Amino acid sequence: MRPVDALRRIAFLLERAHQPTYRVQAFRAAAAVIADVPEKDLQAYVDAGTLTDLKGVGKTTAAVISEALAGQQPAYLAKLESEVTGPVVAGGTELRAALRGDCHTHSNWSDGGSPIDEMAQAARDLGHDYVVLTDHSPRLTVANGLSPDRLRRQLDVVAELNDELAPFRILTGIEVDILDDGRLDQEAELLARLDVVVASVHSKLRMDSEDMTRRMVTAVANPHTDILGHCTGRNVTPRGRSGKVRPESEFDAELVFEACRQFDVAVEINCRPERLDPPRRLLSLAVETGCWFSIDTDAHAPGQLDWQPYGCARAEECEVPAERIVNTWAADDLLAWTASHA
Ligand SMILES: [Zn+2]
Numbered sequence: 001m002r003p004v005d006a007l008r009r010i011a012f013l014l015e016r017a018h019q020p021t022y023r024v025q026a027f028r029a030a031a032a033v034i035a036d037v038p039e040k041d042l043q044a045y046v047d048a049g050t051l052t053d054l055k056g057v058g059k060t061t062a063a064v065i066s067e068a069l070a071g072q073q074p075a076y077l078a079k080l081e082s083e084v085t086g087p088v089v090a091g092g093t094e095l096r097a098a099l100r101g102d103c104h105t106h107s108n109w110s111d112g113g114s115p116i117d118e119m120a121q122a123a124r125d126l127g128h129d130y131v132v133l134t135d136h137s138p139r140l141t142v143a144n145g146l147s148p149d150r151l152r153r154q155l156d157v158v159a160e161l162n163d164e165l166a167p168f169r170i171l172t173g174i175e176v177d178i179l180d181d182g183r184l185d186q187e188a189e190l191l192a193r194l195d196v197v198v199a200s201v202h203s204k205l206r207m208d209s210e211d212m213t214r215r216m217v218t219a220v221a222n223p224h225t226d227i228l229g230h231c232t233g234r235n236v237t238p239r240g241r242s243g244k245v246r247p248e249s250e251f252d253a254e255l256v257f258e259a260c261r262q263f264d265v266a267v268e269i270n271c272r273p274e275r276l277d278p279p280r281r282l283l284s285l286a287v288e289t290g291c292w293f294s295i296d297t298d299a300h301a302p303g304q305l306d307w308q309p310y311g312c313a314r315a316e317e318c319e320v321p322a323e324r325i326v327n328t329w330a331a332d333d334l335l336a337w338t339a340s341h342a
């Protein structure tokens with residue numbers, strides 16, 4: 001195993017095990033530093049005992065690098081690997097096996113922790129055929145949302161990466177903010193160019209039910225919308241010193257899911273452990289309504305791409321039929337479906 005791959009694998013496993021991105025940064029940073037250093041030069045640093053002179057390489061990462069160079073499995077990595085005993089959660093195995101991609105992911109262009117190519121390689125290593133890159137839209141400034149110009153630049157970067165990664169595909173996309181009045185926070189011309197548009201509410205989550213229903217239905221009816229992201233906005237993990245969770249937004253779910261059915265928009269099953277959105281009763285309602293679904297990780301780091309089983313287990317419990325899940329489809333079928341919207 002190359003030292004850079006050992007460092008990245010460690011980072012992946014830590015992320016998968018819910019370690020926050022910042023705690024994993026030492027490994028990602030060291031990997032980036034040594035990525036372009038020839039192995040014989042690394043070996044020279046090891047022999048001279050000067051590996052930690054490299055900026056970004058500390059004691060722990062230096063040990064990983066020298067053990068990998070010596071042809072051993074680094075001890076740090078061996079320990080992490082021994083803790084992996086199968087998927088992150090039991091259940092949903094068949095659905096997980098049927099998934100061919102992930103339609104909601106973030107890179108370091110917005111609030112993700114890793115570059116686009118590392119996210120794509122991790123998705124490919126998980127067996128996916130494609131990953132949709134859905135960084136945030138301009139108004140979400142706290143998440144470094146992409147201006148129209150930055151998004152245009154990102155499209156060029158993705159086109160270049162796709163030449164390198166083929167047959168694996170990065171599909172273009174956005175997680176576009178649903179504004180207070182239901183409009184989408186990006187130029188219509190750009191939304192039309194993107195392969196997949198995930199629309200999500202991130203602000204004024206406590207709006208009264210009637211206004212929130214109108215807001216969500218307006219967004220769902222927008223011809224550019226393909227997937228409705230984390231529909232209730234809830235957060236089930238107690239946060240901060242108050243230990244408070246974020247309750248679900250209030251809206252008429254029957255009406256919103258009926259709009260999804262009518263306008264051919266998939267209801268996202270968001271896999272993030274703190275979201276698990278929609279909750280079971282609403283997921284069952286969406287199944288009854290006859291909606292499409294998309295089981296997505298909303299990953300902000302490569303290791304989180306392996307969180308799909310959380311959503312698959314949920315989908316199985318609520319009896320979501322595999323053929324209603326859009327990311328069980330081949331990339332071309334998914335693209336034909338999204339293109340049929342706008
Ligand atoms: Zn979101």
Ligand SMILES: [Zn+2]
Pocket residue numbers: 104106175298
């Ligand atoms: Zn997201």
